[in-house]
Amino acid sequence: MSALTEAKAALTICEAWHRLSLPGSPGKSCRSPFRHDKSPSFSVYEDGQRWKDHATGEGGDVSDFVAAALKISLSDAARWLLEQTGHHTARHNWPKVKTSAPAMPKAPAKQEPLRLPKIDRGTIAELSQLQRLRGLKLFAGLQILTNRGQLGFCTLQDGSESPRCWIIYDSTRNASARRLDGKPWQSLPNQPKAKTLKGSLAAWPLGASRIGEAYTILFCEGTPDLLAAATFATFTLPEWEAVAMPGRMPIHREALKLFKGKTVFIFAHNDQPGLDAAREWQAQLTGAGAAVTALCSDTEGRDLNDVLNAGESISLT
Numbered sequence: 001m002s003a004l005t006e007a008k009a010a011l012t013i014c015e016a017w018h019r020l021s022l023p024g025s026p027g028k029s030c031r032s033p034f035r036h037d038k039s040p041s042f043s044v045y046e047d048g049q050r051w052k053d054h055a056t057g058e059g060g061d062v063s064d065f066v067a068a069a070l071k072i073s074l075s076d077a078a079r080w081l082l083e084q085t086g087h088h089t090a091r092h093n094w095p096k097v098k099t100s101a102p103a104m105p106k107a108p109a110k111q112e113p114l115r116l117p118k119i120d121r122g123t124i125a126e127l128s129q130l131q132r133l134r135g136l137k138l139f140a141g142l143q144i145l146t147n148r149g150q151l152g153f154c155t156l157q158d159g160s161e162s163p164r165c166w167i168i169y170d171s172t173r174n175a176s177a178r179r180l181d182g183k184p185w186q187s188l189p190n191q192p193k194a195k196t197l198k199g200s201l202a203a204w205p206l207g208a209s210r211i212g213e214a215y216t217i218l219f220c221e222g223t224p225d226l227l228a229a230a231t232f233a234t235f236t237l238p239e240w241e242a243v244a245m246p247g248r249m250p251i252h253r254e255a256l257k258l259f260k261g262k263t264v265f266i267f268a269h270n271d272q273p274g275l276d277a278a279r280e281w282q283a284q285l286t287g288a289g290a291a292v293t294a295l296c297s298d299t300e301g302r303d304l305n306d307v308l309n310a311g312e313s314i315s316l317t
Contacts, residue, residue: 004034005088007081007085008049011085012049013048016066026051029042029284030043043287045286051065061158066076066080079250112174114173114175114199115198118154119167126166127139131181134228134305140231144230150168151227152169156195157245158185159186163183164179164181174196194223203245205245206245208258208259210243214239216265217259217317218241219266219267221248227305248274260290264285265293265295266281266293266295268294269303275296299312
């Protein structure tokens with residue numbers, strides 16, 4: 001084991017935080033010591049071995065933390081660690097930590113309200129079409145989502161076309177629509193499959209407003225996996241709610257408080273970006289007071305929809 005590895009093992013980020021006299025206190029959900037942080041968006045986790053700034057995307061181990069705090073290179077951060085743990089006796093004149101002065105509050109940007117299109121429950125034929133499109137064996141879960149006001153059908157303009165769409169929506173917070181014919185959105189840049197409706201809070205988990213007193217929450221990435229989660233839960237769980245993050249981004253801070261005291265199962269996509277996103281969500285939800293378990297397929301590349309289509313077993317115990 002190298003001296004630097006020993007130093008990293010001996011000195012946690014929490015200890016480095018205090019030795020550097022940084023403001024605030026480290027924790028799974030805390031305010032950044034490097035900048036003005038109005039709401040907690042910083043995490044120290046894995047027993048003080050890792051950190052993440054959810055607002056800036058920065059993170060790493062204790063070396064990265066020291067480098068960010070002192071605004072020095074990683075090699076100088078390594079030298080600082082070696083000095084602090086007694087591997088180097090010579091002492092360097094390190095710069096003082098400079099914390100950013102609180103920024104003057106800005107007038108909040110006016111959020112255009114989400115205006116939902118005219119949504120209907122769809123016909124049995126459309127539910128069956130959606131079931132076939134997603135490869136689901138049953139559409140009972142789709143009917144439950146429809147009854148709960150999470151899934152609906154509508155007609156939206158896409159260039160010169162007016163396709164029927166299926167839409168997952170959360171009150172006046174967020175809405176994501178896909179074409180029922182499975183085609184991408186022709187009128188959007190890069191032609192994505194999913195379209196976030198104007199006025200949406202993109203980081204708001206779809207379905208979070210429904211959590212209420214529900215104890216078990218199925219947490220997914222993307223609306224197709226929300227359909228899969230409902231299909232899975234319909235015949236396996238007595239009481240549940242399902243939510244979906246429409247993209248790989250941190251959970252909106254106002255939504256996080258809704259998960260306090262809940263048992264949350266995250267169904268991760270088994271690819272590197274999906275696993276990274278699941279780890280970040282797990283850290284956020286744990287910091288918010290939820291009991292979180294992350295699950296994924298043993299097969300690389302599969303998501304929850306793939307798992308159900310492949311007949312893989314899923315255990316929540």
